[in-house]
Amino acid sequence: MTQDLRKELTDMVGPTHWNWLKPHIARDAVVFVDPHLDLVDVGVALTNDNVQSVQRWIGEQLITKPTREQLDAWGISGPTNQLQSLIVQPYVLVQEILASADSGSPI
Template sequence: MSDLKTQLKEQIAEIDWKDLIPHAQRDAIILVDDNLDLIEVGSAIALNDTKTVENWISEQLIQKPNAEQLSHWNSQPTTQFTTIIVQPFVLIKNCT
């Protein structure tokens, strides 16, 4: 495993939505589809792998949360997400 992937793996955390709200307010949340590996997505973003990231965006596998999702999570602030930070973004994935 590359050093970057090892570093990202060590940073994975489960965080309540209420602690992610400041990041959502600065439009820094990226929602990762359940079918993607959070470490792979973080690695691709950190390494500026534009082709892969653009493909995921076009397939709606990574995206900014929509207003309905934000409203739902704001009404349930203890909803948990698996997260990693890849500056300036916080990548989130629904806890399973």
């Protein structure tokens, strides 16, 4: 069951834009996921009610409500920002996409 859920959630991860996030921010449903966490892992933990993992991530501030500064930055950068999202009802998980160190460089 977990592998099916993982695949389903992986297929649901995609880029997102500020305008799409606005209504979810207004209803306080956006959760920021630190870029060093796997977005699908967080989605699986929330879906499976894995309280231990979620509480640890909250305690370590790896999953948080977006700060005013983050919201302002996302709004300013508009469609050029690098955000991905995953809907895990009732939340919208949002994560900044980190540029990989080797992106664009030939091997």
